[in-house]
Amino acid sequence: MKLEKTGFLSDRVGMIWWLTALAAYFIFPDYRGFGASVLVMTLFALSFGLALGFAGIISLGHAMYFGVGAYVAGRLALAGWQEPISGVLIAGFVTGVMAIGIGFVILRLNGLPLLMVTMALSVIVFEAANKATGITGGDDGLVGISFKPVLGIFNWTLDGHLQYLYALAWLALVFFIARRVISSPYGLSMAGIRENPLRMRLLGAPVLRRLVVMYSLCAAFAGIAGAILTQNTAFVGLQVLSLETSVDVLVMVVLGGTFSLYGALLGAPVYLIVKYVTQQWNPFYWMLVIGVLLMGVTFFFKGGISGWLTRIFQMDRTE
Amino acid sequence: MTSMLALELRGLTKTFGGLQVTHDVHLGLASGARHALIGPNGAGKSTLVGLVSGAIEPDSGQVLSFGHDLTRLSLQDRVKMGLVRSFQITSLFPKLTVLENVQLAVNENTGVADQLWIGMKDLVEQRERCLEVLAELQIVEQQDVPVENLSYGKQRLVEIAIVLALKPRVLLLDEPAAGIPSTETDLLLTALHKLPSETAILMIEHDMKLVREFCTEVTVLVSGKVLASGQSEDVMNSQTVRDVYLGRSGHERFKGVQEHV
Numbered sequence: 001m002k003l004e005k006t007g008f009l010s011d012r013v014g015m016i017w018w019l020t021a022l023a024a025y026f027i028f029p030d031y032r033g034f035g036a037s038v039l040v041m042t043l044f045a046l047s048f049g050l051a052l053g054f055a056g057i058i059s060l061g062h063a064m065y066f067g068v069g070a071y072v073a074g075r076l077a078l079a080g081w082q083e084p085i086s087g088v089l090i091a092g093f094v095t096g097v098m099a100i101g102i103g104f105v106i107l108r109l110n111g112l113p114l115l116m117v118t119m120a121l122s123v124i125v126f127e128a129a130n131k132a133t134g135i136t137g138g139d140d141g142l143v144g145i146s147f148k149p150v151l152g153i154f155n156w157t158l159d160g161h162l163q164y165l166y167a168l169a170w171l172a173l174v175f176f177i178a179r180r181v182i183s184s185p186y187g188l189s190m191a192g193i194r195e196n197p198l199r200m201r202l203l204g205a206p207v208l209r210r211l212v213v214m215y216s217l218c219a220a221f222a223g224i225a226g227a228i229l230t231q232n233t234a235f236v237g238l239q240v241l242s243l244e245t246s247v248d249v250l251v252m253v254v255l256g257g258t259f260s261l262y263g264a265l266l267g268a269p270v271y272l273i274v275k276y277v278t279q280q281w282n283p284f285y286w287m288l289v290i291g292v293l294l295m296g297v298t299f300f301f302k303g304g305i306s307g308w309l310t311r312i313f314q315m316d317r318t319e
Numbered sequence: 320m321t322s323m324l325a326l327e328l329r330g331l332t333k334t335f336g337g338l339q340v341t342h343d344v345h346l347g348l349a350s351g352a353r354h355a356l357i358g359p360n361g362a363g364k365s366t367l368v369g370l371v372s373g374a375i376e377p378d379s380g381q382v383l384s385f386g387h388d389l390t391r392l393s394l395q396d397r398v399k400m401g402l403v404r405s406f407q408i409t410s411l412f413p414k415l416t417v418l419e420n421v422q423l424a425v426n427e428n429t430g431v432a433d434q435l436w437i438g439m440k441d442l443v444e445q446r447e448r449c450l451e452v453l454a455e456l457q458i459v460e461q462q463d464v465p466v467e468n469l470s471y472g473k474q475r476l477v478e479i480a481i482v483l484a485l486k487p488r489v490l491l492l493d494e495p496a497a498g499i500p501s502t503e504t505d506l507l508l509t510a511l512h513k514l515p516s517e518t519a520i521l522m523i524e525h526d527m528k529l530v531r532e533f534c535t536e537v538t539v540l541v542s543g544k545v546l547a548s549g550q551s552e553d554v555m556n557s558q559t560v561r562d563v564y565l566g567r568s569g570h571e572r573f574k575g576v577q578e579h580v
């Protein structure tokens with residue numbers, strides 16, 4: 001797929017990622033809970049990477065959809081709708097529709113103004129959620145949530161083994177959809193809009209509408225990620241809506257590379273694992289390590305980790 | 320009363336600040352017209368193309384095509400009506416390949432650009448159409464090269480390829496030959512000659528050779544006003560036009576323009 005030129009990883013290399021993710025389940029049984037949270041964040045990063053890398057929609061408010069998805073799944077369960085898969089789909093639907101409304105207003109902007117507006121929106125939603133304790137539980141979050149077994153058979157466990165596989169399955173599904181979309185005519189038109197929106201209009205393309213559709217799709221994916229987080233942890237905290245979560249996901253995607261879907265798939269685990277390991281080592285200085293890592297990648301690895309891997313891979317082939 | 324001209328401009332006027340760049344321009348192109356728009360630098364030719372394509376909003380006047388008033392339509396809706404323009408300064412999708420650049424145009428034109436669930440690979444018909452256009456301009460071999468890696472001359476040809484791929488009914492060509500080496504100008508001419516004969520073409524061009532070879536009608540624009548308009552022969556031979564634009568040396572030409580305006 002030529003769109004991913006600067007960050008293309010072949011299917012073979014992609015396979016390695018999926019096999020590693022599956023292998024990690026068996027190799028690190030004690031870390032399945034952590035692994036599941038990594039996969040959820042990877043899914044969230046994927047939804048953001050799709051908007052940023054393929055549509056050029058830069059945002060500091062993506063946590064808004066992640067958080068709303070999380071709360072929707074939580075509220076549904078508290079209201080008695082405890083079937084997990086439909087819960088995830090409903091959450092994705094709600095955030096997707098929400099993004100259509102928001103998108104038609106904000107996607108008239110781009111670049112820095114868009115960044116500012118999304119950040120402001122995100123802060124407003126966070127504060128609203130903080131005040132609306134009746135719905136969100138405020139600072140205490142939503143507790144006492146429980147879900148029915150997945151597909152009616154697989155029970156939720158404390159060691160996180162179902163959580164891990166559940167998140168991995170959703171990630172694979174969303175990844176599959178995302179890949180189809182970016183290799184479709186619609187995906188190509190997204191690349192066109194990213195490169196030269198005015199020219200796209202002069203080809204007859206309804207640019208705003210196209211962007212809104214993509215934004216809504218990405219928001220739906222973010223909502224799905226949020227809902228899975230709720231189901232995996234049986235808890236929703238305000239943190240899911242915070243600006244920090246939006247910044248985290250931006251850092252993950254930049255770290256992994258914005259020109260390939262694998263950017264998010266590499267960036268999120270690297271970020272979270274480095275964070276986890278360094279926090280064990282020193283709970284105060286982990287940000288320093290992340291900062292140095294990010295600077296290193298930005299300076300030396302053009303196109304993030306995925307861009308760097310692509311170049312290694314291409315070198316192997318040409319030599 | 321509606322006219323069935325392919326393109327009709329009625330009293331187009333545009334002022335930027337205190338500067339009137341387009342002044343009450345009337346122009347009509349029938350289907351199949353090959354019309355050149357010439358004039359000295361700063362005559363307002365590109366502004367006129369901007370007004371027609373919808374990039375610039377006129378202060379007054381109308382743009383019509385086949386009886387439809389396009390004046391209030393957006394850029395993309397005008398393209399849907401078959402009104403297509405090329406750019407004087409190449410405006411492409413630099414990181415995408417030559418083929419992808421043309422595919423974008425073909426996808427829009429054939430109405431598949433909104434499809435989320437079919438692969439680009441499966442669009443056989445569209446792909447063939449792209450390759451056809453690329454073949455006409457002899458840039459098939461470069462189909463997988465990102466356009467930013469092409470020479471400027473080749474980029475100009477991609478620009479033309481995109482425009483041709485949109486199957487225009489009315490085509491505005493803003494200096495299509497600018498920056499193209501003379502060897503490739505012939506390619507360009509050949510490709511333009513292959514356009515359906517009913518396509519109306521308005522071409523802005525400084526290359527008088529190209530104008531003579533391709534256009535049968537000429538309009539001369541000076542300081543935003545139509546100085547002369549009509550059959551190429553008549554316009555080119557008119558004393559006024561010779562004086563103002565074609566014949567005299569630079570200094571005199573400038574003086575001539577001043578007097579006429």
